Amino acid sequence: MMMHNLERTLDEMVDKARLEGKEEGKLELIKKLVALGVRDVEILSKASDLPAEEIQKLIH
Numbered sequence: 136m137m138m139h140n141l142e143r144t145l146d147e148m149v150d151k152a153r154l155e156g157k158e159e160g161k162l163e164l165i166k167k168l169v170a171l172g173v174r175d176v177e178i179l180s181k182a183s184d185l186p187a188e189e190i191q192k193l194i195h
Contacts, residue, residue: 161185165193 161183168179174194180187 162193165190169194 164183165179165185168182173179176187176190176194179185179190179194183190
């Protein structure tokens with residue numbers, strides 16, 4: 136039973152790390168696009184898979 140709990144905890148930690156890494160990748164993508172002069176919220180939203188509201192907060 137204890138081994139099962141440990142495996143589940145490790146799986147949860149790996150999943151969390153993947154999600155955090157994914158979010159960081161999205162932010163980096165937005166930064167690069169903005170640095171290239173892209174300011175269209177819809178384009179940034181589609182490119183990063185983030186909602187337009189989140190993009191608005193990030194670029195303003």
